[in-house]
Amino acid sequence: MKNFCVNTKNYEGKRVIFTQAQREKKWSKHPELRDDEFIKRVQGAIENPSFIYDDLAVKGRLVYYRYEYSTNGRAVYAKVVLNSGKTKLLYGQDNY
Amino acid sequence: MDKTTIKNEQLIDAAKSLPIVAEREGWVLTLDKEEGALFYSPERISDQAQLHQITDEYALYLDKDFKPQGMMIECFEQNFLKHHDSFIEELSEDVFKGKKEGETIVADPEGDKGKGKISTLAKFLESTLIKEAGAKLG
Numbered sequence: 001m002k003n004f005c006v007n008t009k010n011y012e013g014k015r016v017i018f019t020q021a022q023r024e025k026k027w028s029k030h031p032e033l034r035d036d037e038f039i040k041r042v043q044g045a046i047e048n049p050s051f052i053y054d055d056l057a058v059k060g061r062l063v064y065y066r067y068e069y070s071t072n073g074r075a076v077y078a079k080v081v082l083n084s085g086k087t088k089l090l091y092g093q094d095n096y
Numbered sequence: 097m098d099k100t101t102i103k104n105e106q107l108i109d110a111a112k113s114l115p116i117v118a119e120r121e122g123w124v125l126t127l128d129k130e131e132g133a134l135f136y137s138p139e140r141i142s143d144q145a146q147l148h149q150i151t152d153e154y155a156l157y158l159d160k161d162f163k164p165q166g167m168m169i170e171c172f173e174q175n176f177l178k179h180h181d182s183f184i185e186e187l188s189e190d191v192f193k194g195k196k197e198g199e200t201i202v203a204d205p206e207g208d209k210g211k212g213k214i215s216t217l218a219k220f221l222e223s224t225l226i227k228e229a230g231a232k233l234g
Contacts, residue, residue: 028140029126029133029166031157032147057132057171071102074149081131090131 006043006089010064016046016082018089026090041066041078042089055081061090104233106162107150111229114156114164115222123166125203125218127192132174136221137166139202151228153179167225180224187217 006018018039027033045066055061064080083090117123118136126135135141137157145157145165153176157166169176177185190213195201205215 026131029128029135029137029168031141031143031145034143055132057174074102 005039006046008043008046010046011049016089018042022089038078041068042080045078045080046082046089049080050077058083102148107148107156107158108229108233110148110156110158110162110164111150111154111226114167114225115219117164118218118222122204122206123218125191125205125214127172127188127195127201127203129173129195129201130198132171134169134172134176134221135166136218137168141166150225151232154225154228156225167221169221184217184220187213187220191217 003020004017005020005023006016008016010016023033023039032038045064048066049064050067051065053063053065055063062082064082065077066080068076068078070076081090121138123137124139126137126139127133128135141157142159142165144159146159147155147157147168149155153169153171155168155170156164157168159165173188177188191203192201203214203217205218208214
């Protein structure tokens, strides 16, 4: 489906979507979202997160992190924020 | 960006260079109330930029030469403003007032000719970034 750049299930089997419109809405300030390779990492974080936190910014949202590698003691994660009933992906970003 | 060793000095120098880059390139303050994040950056951050967490609160988008491409503070209203002087919270409210939840609000320091509330907030962010980067990474 062209309207979705991510349409998958999370680790609990619950459907998670990231619309292309939402991706484009966010990518002026999140340049990694313009990269299709990063979208694959977003999907990986949803399907197989390393850990999940409640979002400090907004009650009821969840933040998925997937550990990727470390360089010079700095861990690198793909970070994904889920909105709206915890199934709609708000944005994703690299976290160095 | 190649995954080579990133030295703390490079990140500190990037923080120190930010005010000059921001002024030269006309960065704006953007509050994304949907995300709860504040960006101090060009309207569109470069494709070449990668995000580096500098302190617990400040993250910088840097290019391969560690030139700043933007600053981001996650949890700006919920966390950052609570950790700083109430003057800054009041200043932020004035800069971004009158907007509804879910909106993205842009404030251009050029709009107040470098002397008003928007510029004051931008300069506060620049100075605390440099100070906190030095304390954390120095």
